[in-house]
Amino acid sequence: MNIKEKIEAQAQKANLAAAKLAVLSSQEKNGALMSMATALETGQGEILAANREDVSIAKERGQRSSYIDRLTLNEKRIAQMAEGLRATAALPDPIGQTDYGVRRPNGMEIRRVRVPLGVIGIIYEARPNVTADAAALCLKAGNAVILRGGSEAIRSNTVISRLLAEAAYKNGIPEGALQFVEVTEREAVDVMLKLKKLAVIIPRGGAGLIRHVTENSLVPVIETGTGVCHTYVDETADLDMAIKIAVNAKTSHPSVCNAMETLLVHEKIAPKFLPLLEKAMGSKSVELRGCPHCRMICPNMKAADELDWSTEYGDLILAVRAVTGLDEAISHINRYNTGHSETIVTQNLVSARRFQREVDAAAVYVNVSTRFTDGFEFGFGAEIGISTQKLHARGPMGLMELTSVKYLIDGNGQIRE
């Protein structure tokens, strides 16, 4: 079989499995998830051996240390993956929940109940823990899943997915419900994007991967995880709070999507605020790139150019711009942001309300660091990604976002006049 036939056969099997999986009870699904957790722990030696090979090849290829770090597994990370599976088992099952019900004048009764989406495709890059996290969420929500990880983690992912699938199928999950695409050629991605049997494809990774998927997919896509996030320091901001929030948003985990990339400051407060910011960020080794107005106040700042306003650095770099007020801040954000997370630091109620109403993003904060946009921090449990689009799901996507609905109508012979 060539690559196309191979992957189409996988999709066919996944589709048959999805129909059976959709009607499993929560008990059956949870039991399987618990066994899958144990399988990772007992298979730890095998996983680590495969991962060592992946890591040594990545090092030979001269990958960056942050990249190697994302790829590397150890006992603690495997324990976290197992814990993630158990935590997903403990979450309430959305399938079968009724969220609307009515008896119509003609006596027929309508209920809207949650059902699975069907088969979900996940296309991701370096982190091998995604294999376990995504499989757990998809299965718990009654969906079959086809996973396609990056070629760098192919050995780790192959072992992890095999251990998970074996444990799942031994414990009542229908065969074919959890499949990994072992083909490392880029062609595999393009075949997946044409699989009409998939309900949705969720890409997780860099901007290049996400663009390729959204532009070429015939299957609906949910865009996740690109974050050009802003902090706007308003005229009335508490400056200590603004510095604390800015430093947290930029430096607590610079490579993640909810980290700040651009800071906007009201020009009236800029002369007081920017020297404080320069000092605080300097002590954390953050490079500042400022607009001309900012550089008049802080001449040591590098100059920002147009490209800086739309760049997701994922690194210790921050673009800084002075604005004439709330209007300019909102229009800057709505022009350059990616619809992820934005925050205002202010003591002014009117500014806070307008910022939350008018800024177009999944999460809009007042006096809080953007770093909180995350399924656990929002109280939803594990997430499959942060949706930056408006259709189907927006913000942290948990189990509920991996489902659809179905109307069930009961009657006794009703016909329409």
Next chain:
Amino acid sequence: MNIKEKIEAQAQKANLAAAKLAVLSSQEKNGALMSMATALETGQGEILAANREDVSIAKERGQRSSYIDRLTLNEKRIAQMAEGLRATAALPDPIGQTDYGVRRPNGMEIRRVRVPLGVIGIIYEARPNVTADAAALCLKAGNAVILRGGSEAIRSNTVISRLLAEAAYKNGIPEGALQFVEVTEREAVDVMLKLKKLAVIIPRGGAGLIRHVTENSLVPVIETGTGVCHTYVDETADLDMAIKIAVNAKTSHPSVCNAMETLLVHEKIAPKFLPLLEKAMGSKSVELRGCPHCRMICPNMKAADELDWSTEYGDLILAVRAVTGLDEAISHINRYNTGHSETIVTQNLVSARRFQREVDAAAVYVNVSTRFTDGFEFGFGAEIGISTQKLHARGPMGLMELTSVKYLIDGNGQIRE
């Protein structure tokens, strides 16, 4: 300007309008909708004159009478369009509704509120009433809309959309929020499908249009309105009820998407049921096309071939097939249906439950005609279409399905450790 530049300029204007429209109050939107209704009534003469031209050209081109009927407007139909605008004004406004709220352990407060999608593209065929219905629903849900109707109704649609837009803009709706694409070339559709500024495109029309849109769009699409709907008459069915439901599902409005196209019957009851069906359908001039088993019982039936099982006739034709029982009925439906509406006629509780759980469709009925799948019949008010996909919306799409959400988070300096 060429076609591409023209439509891109329209999208640009719509996008600016959408940002303003998103923060209008319900009062402002409802006031505009009421004025738009009046504008259709006072502009009736102008609409009818334009429509007469459309109709006479369609007749010259030799269009079918059902087609001419869909295209034709009269005083009553214009009054219905105006009434639709007023009814939409009277519906509750989904924008601003909070459907989740929590105070987290660190004191930050999270709310999830309904927001508009942005700019919606509607691509539709003959019926000019869609212009008013779709505009009303999109505006009420705070969305700008770009309408692209079929070339056959171009004169009617141009007048209707101009009257609506003028009344809307005079009454506080931001200019650009309601736009009609006056370009009749097919190229206009393809330009729309590449407009990244659109939040979603909803095609309304025949299977050819819907396939073209889903296969070529870079914008998310919601598939609506293709219905290969089934009635399954189980072994234990009340035969009178089964006949009544089958006749209603097939003949009360054969051209709509929730009409039945295939009837399945349990082979044990087929010898009693099929002669009754043949008689009842015969009296309504319905042509039956049966499987070999059915034709042994009713030799006058025409023969169905493989293509019949997946055809949406939209006409007085019905495919009929005998099955060995519930399993075969469910697998036939899940193989050939379009995910719209399916019904079982049965007195057996176990069959009813299994049918509702295992059949994969937006609406699954027990002892009720499929003809009820419709926003008004479900109690939601006007609808923009019936979604046959699982992502974002499934079944009748009302105002709620034209919205997204946004998380608003308030705090007093929270940072993430």
